[in-house]
Amino acid sequence: MLPLKSARVTYVYGVKNGRYAKVYHTGIDLASAETSVYAAVSGTILEARYAPGNGADPAGWGNYVILRTLDHRYDIINAHLADVQVSQGLTVDEGTLLGKMGSTGNSTGPHLHFEVRKTPWIDRDDIDPASFLGIYNRVGQVEKVSSTSIKNIVLCHPGPDERAAGYLADCLKAPICYLANTTQELLHLAERVYVIGSSEKAFAKTVNIVGADRYDTCRKVLDICQRE
Ligand SMILES: [Zn+2]
Structure with a gap:
């Protein structure tokens, strides 16, 4: 499922931007008036904490949750949360509340930075998070690919x-x-x-x-x- 309800895409995956370590935006930014952030798939909570400062990941993510998929193939990063409502080691179902959308860490406004990497996340091998979610990688109201x-x-x-x-x-x-x-x-x-x-x-x-x-x-x- 989508990590946010009634979400808009505010910044797409893959945009070239020098402020990121890989010189492009490795996640997709979503925002919504409904601030609950849900587990996009079932998995285990690899990390759930606050990362201060700037620099190499996870610095800059603020409150973040990393969810590892049950098949251990992907690590899903949910960053800049207002708070974290799960703890490390927990196995959660798809749709479990992870926390609230926020603007902690290196963020210019309330949004969810949603990123999917092949395990382990520390290797920075990101994949297209829009494809992962089955939505279009474009700014505007979230649109599911399958619906059309x-x-x-x-x-x-x-x-x-x-x-x-x-x-x-x-x-x-x-x-x-x-x-x-x-x-x-x-x-x-x-x-x-x-x-x-x-x-x-x-x-x-x-x-x-x-x-x-x-x-x-x-x-x-x-x-x-x-x-x-
Ligand atoms: Zn982002």
């Missing part, structure tokens, strides 16, 4: 392949888009991406439908429509 996911997208170049692509899109009830106009962000929403009449790999989940000629491409599209 779609099954199929059909892509082609403008021209004669549009007819076969349009037929497949109708049959799959899928949106159709020109290859040149797609973004990775759009394609990430789809379970499968069909590219008609071109062998370009638009995306990891691309299925290319290319025949020996245009007639052959149409025939392959018809085969898929009959299967679906």
Whole structure:
């Protein structure tokens, strides 16, 4: 679950910024009028305390809680808390109250600095916390990726392949888009991406439908429509 309810993203992951040790923002900043901070997943409390001063982590985090996932793969850092309401060594369920959002440590205003690192956290091997939470890494009201996911997208170049692509899109009830106009962000929403009449790999989940000629491409599209 999300660590804050009704949250906004105020500062995204990966922004270049010289004030950080890795020269980019290694977490995502969230803020909310509802200040309870919850365990994003079940895990054990690795650390729950106050870190004074500035300098190498955890200095600057103020009141912070590090939650280690039950599979021991990730350490989740919750920093700048107003207070800490769990203690080290505790095993907690997802949704357990960890503390209140605050502005302790090296912070310019109330927010939660949420960061996910591969264990052990001290090695600073951060991963994209937005992907971890299943939300978009962009400023504004938190938006879940899964809430807008779609099954199929059909892509082609403008021209004669549009007819076969349009037929497949109708049959799959899928949106159709020109290859040149797609973004990775759009394609990430789809379970499968069909590219008609071109062998370009638009995306990891691309299925290319290319025949020996245009007639052959149409025939392959018809085969898929009959299967679906
Ligand atoms: Zn931050």
